Amino acid sequence: xxxxxxxxxxxxxxxxxxxxxxxxxxxxxxxxxxxxxxxxxxxxxxxxxxxxxxxxxxxxxxxxxxxxxxxxxxxxxxxxxxxxxxxxxxxxxxxxxxxxxxxxxxxxxxxxxxxxxxxxxxxxxxxxxxxxxxxxxxxxxxxxxxxxxxxxxxxxxxxxxxxxxxxxxxxxxxxxxxxxxxxxxx
Numbered sequence: 001x002x003x004x005x006x007x008x009x010x011x012x013x014x015x016x017x018x019x020x021x022x023x024x025x026x027x028x029x030x031x032x033x034x035x036x037x038x039x040x041x042x043x044x045x046x047x048x049x050x051x052x053x054x055x056x057x058x059x060x061x062x063x064x065x066x067x068x069x070x071x072x073x074x075x076x077x078x079x080x081x082x083x084x085x086x087x088x089x090x091x092x093x094x095x096x097x098x099x100x101x102x103x104x105x106x107x108x109x110x111x112x113x114x115x116x117x118x119x120x121x122x123x124x125x126x127x128x129x130x131x132x133x134x135x136x137x138x139x140x141x142x143x144x145x146x147x148x149x150x151x152x153x154x155x156x157x158x159x160x161x162x163x164x165x166x167x168x169x170x171x172x173x174x175x176x177x178x179x180x181x182x183x184x185x186x
Contacts, residue, residue: 010057013103018048022058029062037063051104052119075109083130090133093167094125097175101182113155116178121157122185123178128154133164135174137181148177 011022018025028048029040037059044055080088091114098105098116108115113126113136124136136151136158144150147162154161162174 007057010054014054014058017054022061025058026062029058035063052117053104053106056106072107072109075111076114079109079112079114079127084127087127087131087133089167090164090170091125091127093170094133094135094164094178097170098123098178098182101179104186105182115157116182118182118185120185122181124155124158126155131165135162135164135170135178136160137162137177139177139181139184142177142180147174 014025015021025044025048029044032040032043034040034043037056040059040062041052041055044050044058045052050058076091080091095107095114098107102118104118106117108117113124115121116123116125122138126134126136128134134154136155137148137160138158139160142148142160144160149161149163151158151161160177162169162177164170164174
């Protein structure tokens with residue numbers, strides 16, 4: 001199985017920015033004696049000035065978990081399998097936009113949704129029904145209005161929800177709300 005192109009790019013960027021290959025940082029992480037993913041991420045960020053995304057990648061590799069995101073890919077594929085397959089185009093459009101926000105974006109797939117993170121979570125993408133993806137957005141202090149609904153019982157990790165039934169529903173207005181959340185999470 002070949003390496004995910006995004007992982008390969010991140011590895012090249014780590015070497016360019018630090019002057020040392022990922023293998024060096026994996027050894028450094030292992031030598032730290034830390035055993036939990038979050039501890040390794042914190043160590044790399046605080047002691048070696050890593051961004052969250054790079055620290056996350058090294059932590060995955062140090063712990064021999066889904067370093068090249070094949071497990072993550074499986075989680076996303078399962079979310080959009082069967083009757084929800086047509087919703088994948090919405091997911092792809094949102095991810096493409098989010099990846100354009102900055103190099104520190106982290107996609108963290110869970111069983112039912114994909115968390116959008118920077119230094120903290122700023123959104124999530126969840127195929128909630130056979131016909132709808134719910135985009136959760138964290139924008140503190142912004143009043144719900146129109147399509148930008150209060151999250152309510154949808155998900156306590158976000159403040160708002162936008163219902164997307166087709167890729168065109170993720171328009172400039174929705175992208176701007178998500179960008180506001182990204183900016184605030186930095």
